[in-house]
Amino acid sequence: MKVSRQKWSSNFSEWFDRVLSEAEIYDYGRYPVKGVGVWMPYGFKIRQNIINLIRRLLDETGHEEVLFPLLVPEDLLRKESEHVKGFEREVFWVTKGGEEELELKLALRPTSEVAITFMESLWLKGYSQLPKKFYQIVSVFRYETKATRPMIRVRELTTFKEAHTVHMTYEEAAKQVEEAVQIYSKFFDTLGIPYLISRRPEWDKFAGAEYTIAFDTLMPDGRALQIGTAHHLGQHFTKAMDYKVTKADNTSDYPHQTSYGISDRVVATVIALHGDDHGPVLPPSIAPVLVVIIPIPAKDEQTQAKLLEFARQINSTLNSAGISSVLDGSDERTPGEKYYYWEMRGVPIRAEIGPRELDNDTVFLKRRDTLEGKSVKRDELVPAIRETLATIQKDLAERAWRDFKERVKRFEDIQGVKKYLSERGGIAEVPWCGSETCGLKVEEEVQARVLGSPLIPNGEGKCVICGRGAKNSLRVAKTY
Amino acid sequence: MKVSRQKWSSNFSEWFDRVLSEAEIYDYGRYPVKGVGVWMPYGFKIRQNIINLIRRLLDETGHEEVLFPLLVPEDLLRKESEHVKGFEREVFWVTKGGEEELELKLALRPTSEVAITFMESLWLKGYSQLPKKFYQIVSVFRYETKATRPMIRVRELTTFKEAHTVHMTYEEAAKQVEEAVQIYSKFFDTLGIPYLISRRPEWDKFAGAEYTIAFDTLMPDGRALQIGTAHHLGQHFTKAMDYKVTKADNTSDYPHQTSYGISDRVVATVIALHGDDHGPVLPPSIAPVLVVIIPIPAKDEQTQAKLLEFARQINSTLNSAGISSVLDGSDERTPGEKYYYWEMRGVPIRAEIGPRELDNDTVFLKRRDTLEGKSVKRDELVPAIRETLATIQKDLAERAWRDFKERVKRFEDIQGVKKYLSERGGIAEVPWCGSETCGLKVEEEVQARVLGSPLIPNGEGKCVICGRGAKNSLRVAKTY
Incomplete structure (x- = not known):
């Protein structure tokens, strides 16, 4: 069987919608609010693995995770005038509590610069407390007027990772933007996502920023997708909120800030870029299941029992080795149906175990990305799988970069x-x-x-x- | 030094507010929206460890994590009439998007029964798909009219773990409530939180439930706090939403449901119950830092250098052994100030290293809960710390249960x-x-x-x- 990417590239939009639904990743368009989706268990796990990846990268570089309130009072949101202009057409407003009209409208955060700057002004008063790097992973809301699309343009972004940093000088903040660019590069590299890093033009920078650096990738239909941004905020927000920090010489000044974010679009991109006509191919770095074990039924019951026992042993060998695997041993579906099911879920390796494998003490491994198979001796299985996973990871990234560079x-x-x-x-x-x-x-x-x-x-x-x-x-x- | 619990018990409310602020756990009352708090980095870690604990217990018992939208349309919320009556006075309503009035008001979820039942009716159509157990960990919102209190009565509950299950029969759902009670018992036991399990009276059960089982504990001021509930929902929601499932005999019927939840109150309780006049004492099961290493300055520089090197080695020994430790080696604070700082953060063990320890190749360990100290040989350190942590864990729970039972x-x-x-x-x-x-x-x-x-x-x-x-x-x- 050869890999085909016909449907994937020629009708990407349909392919993507079908994958999200059939692989039970994200239910979109059925919940009775426009532009929001539901993360189903399998999709939730993919998303969680991606979140854990960025968490690790941020924790390693001294970022501290926090959690801010969802609601931003109108007057606070209006403090920075450029900023609010950039967002106000897209803000959802809470105006009622129970039967009462609220005295002050509350915004569902579209992003958290003002909320975080407000608290920073209470927490970080002296130069010795800087630099400081916070992040949070939260839902943010945009009342999108453009056509919404699952994960890509939604009204509730459920996976908004926003980092916010404070520095004494412009230069330090500029260096922080460089660190952000490095972190995101590493992050996208681990996901095998190719990108171009661009300085956004003046007329399209973040509302309230000195400048914006952005990561763009290309979807299979040839359209570019912004997948990450980093902003040098200068003193825009600290001046607007009159937030000063005491310096070493006892004078005080407005600190400089940066912010940088990624969203659900990263999940969309991982699924979209490595796909083919059978569905997505998840990179081993974030696949919830790395190996699915499928027994091929034998003709007689005795062989069948041995075969299932063999499959169970393989499953426990893999799990003991820390390789996340699933044994799909049910009688209710044919092997063909199981192949289809797990291919659609993008599991990197399929391990088939039939009478021949039982006789030879081997396992037949099939790569999801190339659809190539090979027989492996049982006692070489764990290293063989580790190597194959590493190869798949590398090959996915290379293929994606090749596709990207060509375009x-x-x-x-x-x-x-x-x-x-x-x-x-x-x-x-x-x-x-x-x-x-x-x-x-x-x-x-x-x-x-x-x-x-x-x-x-x-x-x-x-x-x-x-x-x-x-x-x-x-x-x-x-x-x- | 003897443990004193005078301030802790006689003015608990003041004690609690002070701990949240001084230990940098949760900033409350300063963000300009009433009844919401900000999780600061240290508090976020405590909260995250508690979340990981309940996640593990739920995953082990076949619960699948999902993520539903925040916004619930008014007509959906009104489907179950008892339910909406119980909540409607407390609902925050989104009525505007940008400058537009929305056609239909959107509620910030007060809980997710109706939203989840709606999607279940699309996902789970046949008996063979049941039972099904979902959960999510999200923010929910209550427009509280009573006096708000940090973590305990808030308008944004940021750590609402809600589980929702579907079953074919009343009896199976009743068994699920029992499982929930077991899971929560284990959860609270791991946190050393004592509780009584009660069947709530008819007039105080969950809005839309057949019956409610609740966990209550006692705060140091003698007031009871509800820390977990499990509801048998019967067919209330499935009938209200006309959601039927096909049975084995090809007829169809409304499935039965349960839901059960815990909230930020669990974090509040962990902090509150194990406290004393020095601050909280975190149970080792969820403490972000298990051991803080504090060097006691030597008089001469040479000894000081050796001493710091010794402390560094101890720190790396502990970290290699998987014991989360921090070396507080800065010159800027005196040992006394450091003691105060880490006691206020509830770190279970303090390891002091001074000239005497250097000479004797020992470490002086001090328990946060009893304030008792003992000298331990360096090569016995790891097992000694493991044992001490286990003892602290056990003693905290025992003391809390003793206090509880007396009352x-x-x-x-x-x-x-x-x-x-x-x-x-x-x-x-x-x-x-x-x-x-x-x-x-x-x-x-x-x-x-x-x-x-x-x-x-x-x-x-x-x-x-x-x-x-x-x-x-x-x-x-x-x-x-």
């Missing part, structure tokens, strides 16, 4: 970009003079969105709009 | 109850005829609340109100 193309003229993005999608890079006018013109001409520019400027070529010498490249794509 | 008293007349509850607090048990009239009369007479009755009826004595023969005991207490 990031440089153009010297706007017509080429237009044609490219409307035909296949992808990300186009063009030379750019650096002016907002020309940047917006690019968006208008190609009917797509500017993602921004590389962090290390590339001054080659001439601006595709005005023809002046380029100051940097501009990346542009159709986006979600 | 649960049986009375044969209502005057005794009245006097007892108004003087010291505690729980009073009286003989009861079983009638609601007499039950409510007890509440009125003693100005306290009926907790309910033992699960195994105790028919001794005569009803304290009407004098008829008792059918069971009635438990009554001043409550939170």
Whole structure:
């Protein structure tokens, strides 16, 4: 059997919806509130493994986990004017408690900069307490007016990991943004997710930021998806809230801040990018089940009993070795039905055990990603599985990066970009003079969105709009 | 130094507020929304360890974790009429998205019976899929009109673990309630929290339940606190939502349900019950730090350097042994200040290392609960600490149970109850005829609340109100 990625790429949207539902990951569109989903048990485990991964990376780098209230009073949200402008059209408001009208409207947090800055001003008063790095993993809410899509554009983002840091100087905060970029790079690498890191253009930075660095990937349909952002907030919020910190020389000043976030989109991307026509292929780094053991029925009962016992032993060998495995030994489904079921759940390795394996004291291993199989001696099973898992992990990332790189193309003229993005999608890079006018013109001409520019400027070529010498490249794509 | 519990018991409320703030557990009353708190890093870790404990117990017993939306549409919440009556005065309502009025008000979930039943009706259609046990750990919201108190009576309960199960018959659901009671018993036992298990009276059962079983403990001020409940929901919700399941004989029927929950109150109780005048004493089962190592400064620099190196080795020995420890080696605070700091954080064991310990190759261990110290040879340190932790764990539970049992008293007349509850607090048990009239009369007479009755009826004595023969005991207490 050969891997086919026909349906996966040619009708990604349908593929994705079907996988979420059939693999019992995320029930979307049936709960009677628009734009929210339900995490089902299998999906919850995938999500939890991804959360544990980012938690570990953040804990290792001195971030401290906290939990802030969901409700943000209107006056607090309005403290930073740029910020509220960026969000106010999308805020859900609580206006009633029981039968009473509330005196002050309460926002369901769209993000937590103001709430956290408010508490920081009570907690962190002296320079010796800085730098400080907090994070929380919570639901945030956006009253989206655009078309919603499961996990990708929702009204309740259930997996919003937001980090918030405080520093004495602009430079330290800038370094923190670099650390965030490193952490996210490591995180996406562990998930085998390819990305471009861009500095968002001035006209599309976070509301209330000095600048925004963003991670974008490409979905199978060729549209770019923002999967992580890191913002240098400067003194915007601390000034707006009149929050000062005492310095070593006993004077005081507004501290600098950063914030950076990822969301449910990471889960969507892991599922989407490694897929094929059989469903998703979960990277071993986060798969809830690494190996599914499927007994192939024997003709006589005695062999069948031995075979099941063999399968049980294999299962317990794997579990003792710390390899999460499941034995699917029920009689109610045929092996074929079981294959389908576990392929749809993206389990990296299938271990088949039939009469032949019983005779030869072997197990037949099948890789979910390549659909290739091989026979392994029982006493070599654990190392063989470990090696295969490592190979799958590596190969998934390599294939995803290869797909990705093929679709990031440089153009010297706007017509080429237009044609490219409307035909296949992808990300186009063009030379750019650096002016907002020309940047917006690019968006208008190609009917797509500017993602921004590389962090290390590339001054080659001439601006595709005005023809002046380029100051940097501009990346542009159709986006979600 | 002797353990004193004077301040702890005589002014518990002040003690509790001070501990939450000084130990940096939970910032309450400063965030500008009434009745909500902020989990600070140390408190977050305590909370997380408690969550991990209940997660493990639920996973082991076949519960599957899920995540449902926060928002419940008004018409869905109104499906079960008893239920909504019980909650509607306490519901926060979202009525606006951006500038738009929503067509249908959305409730911030006060609990999730209706939301979960709605999805179960889509997921679980045949008897072979039952029983099914879900749980989630989420924030729920109550627009409390009573005085709020940190963790104990809040408007955002951030640590609401709610389990929801579906069964084919009434009896199976009743058995599930028993399982829930067993799980919670184990959970509270691991936390050293004493409790009484009562069947709540008819007039105080969960809104929409057949019956409610509750766990109550006593706070140091003698008031009872409900810390867990399990409800047999019968077919109330499935009938209200017209949710039927196909049975083996191909007919169909409304399934039976249960739900059971615990909240932030568990964290409050762990902190409150094991405290003394120095602060809380965390049970080793959930303490984020088990051992704090404090070097006692030497007079000369050379000894000091050796001493610090010794302390570092001890720290790494403990960490290698899987014992979570912290070395507080900073020069900025005196040992006395450090003692105070870590006692206030309830760390079970303090390991002091000074010139004498260096000379003798020993470590001086001090128990947080008894404040007793002893010298331990370095090569016996790990087993000694393991043993001491186990002893502390056991002793904390025993002391808490002893305190608790002393305050649960049986009375044969209502005057005794009245006097007892108004003087010291505690729980009073009286003989009861079983009638609601007499039950409510007890509440009125003693100005306290009926907790309910033992699960195994105790028919001794005569009803304290009407004098008829008792059918069971009635438990009554001043409550939170």
